Amino acid sequence: MAVMRLGYLHARVTNLAEAKRHYVNTLGMQVVLEQDNRLYLKCWDEWDHHSLMLEEGGVGLIKLGYKVAKAEDLAYFEQKIEAFGVRTTRMSAGENLAVGEGIRFTMPSGHLMELYHEMEFTNTAVGLVNPPLFPRHLVGVGVPRLDHCLLKTDDIPLAERFCIEALDFKPAERLVSELGDTGELMGTWLFCQHKTHDIAFVAGEQGRIHHWAYKLENWDAIRHAGAILSMDDTSVGFGPDIHGLSRGDTIYFFDPAGNRNEVFAGGYETYQDFPTVTWTADEIPRAVSYIGREIAENHFTVDT
Numbered sequence: 001m002a003v004m005r006l007g008y009l010h011a012r013v014t015n016l017a018e019a020k021r022h023y024v025n026t027l028g029m030q031v032v033l034e035q036d037n038r039l040y041l042k043c044w045d046e047w048d049h050h051s052l053m054l055e056e057g058g059v060g061l062i063k064l065g066y067k068v069a070k071a072e073d074l075a076y077f078e079q080k081i082e083a084f085g086v087r088t089t090r091m092s093a094g095e096n097l098a099v100g101e102g103i104r105f106t107m108p109s110g111h112l113m114e115l116y117h118e119m120e121f122t123n124t125a126v127g128l129v130n131p132p133l134f135p136r137h138l139v140g141v142g143v144p145r146l147d148h149c150l151l152k153t154d155d156i157p158l159a160e161r162f163c164i165e166a167l168d169f170k171p172a173e174r175l176v177s178e179l180g181d182t183g184e185l186m187g188t189w190l191f192c193q194h195k196t197h198d199i200a201f202v203a204g205e206q207g208r209i210h211h212w213a214y215k216l217e218n219w220d221a222i223r224h225a226g227a228i229l230s231m232d233d234t235s236v237g238f239g240p241d242i243h244g245l246s247r248g249d250t251i252y253f254f255d256p257a258g259n260r261n262e263v264f265a266g267g268y269e270t271y272q273d274f275p276t277v278t279w280t281a282d283e284i285p286r287a288v289s290y291i292g293r294e295i296a297e298n299h300f301t302v303d304t
């Protein structure tokens with residue numbers, strides 16, 4: 001019984017053609033399908049049908065899809081989510097293109113989430129038999145896969161408790177105002193399998209998203225990504241730098257609509273017995289930007 005990973009993310013963009021230039025030419029995602037003002041995209045090392053759906057009209061997150069390990073997990077989590085006090089509805093196969101049946105609910109943080117078990121398998125760009133290390137003709141950054149998201153909520157303790165009690169996630173790292181009982185929870189980074197985080201929450205308006213991230217192989221790939229972002233005049237938030245929190249290498253940047261993306265590498269593996277790491281507010285500069293320690297104001301104020 002387990003949630004495995006963030007499988008798909010649906011977001012709004014103001015202009016689909018501009019978004020296509022960013023996600024295809026700059027990031028190197030592959031177009032799976034374009035129809036009815038919607039663009040379905042996937043990364044080269046992903047085997048499912050798609051991981052990103054962009055819809056023209058507005059900006060920000062529409063919903064998140066997390067994939068569970070077994071078909072029977074849907075009923076298991078349905079019961080746990082309902083027991084937490086959050087209403088779920090069943091979604092049928094095909095409601096989402098190429099996605100099987102699942103459950104849908106709004107998390108206490110105001111974000112729409114779906115759990116599903118099946119998505120049409122369309123293979124990776126390198127295949128599964130004697131695969132080359134990477135596709136020979138990658139475009140732009142050449143992002144291999146979608147990784148995680150950071151969401152905003154006005155009740156971080158509740159969002160964390162929901163993920164722990166209803167979804168069986170565990171907090172890898174937490175940010176508190178100070179140590180001890182008087183410390184306020186200012187952020188939480190939770191994992192379901194072995195990442196440093198599959199979902200995270202910081203303070204802000206309900207239902208908003210801070211960023212979604214693509215996992216790159218290593219620091220060299222981050223460096224390469226930075227070069228591509230500059231070549232394409234992409235608006236960069238900050239980086240390259242290292243997060244103290246999660247030890248990930250990072251660059252934050254914006255798509256043409258203003259949605260924030262991240263390329264992320266490194267980090268460490270987590271396990272079910274991983275003891276939670278705590279950061280205190282006075283160390284936020286190193287937690288976020290270990291080398292530079294100067295973070296653009298927009299990192300804390302801009303979300304979609």
Ligand SMILES: [Fe+2]
Pocket residue numbers: 148149150211213262264
């Ligand atoms: Fe991130």
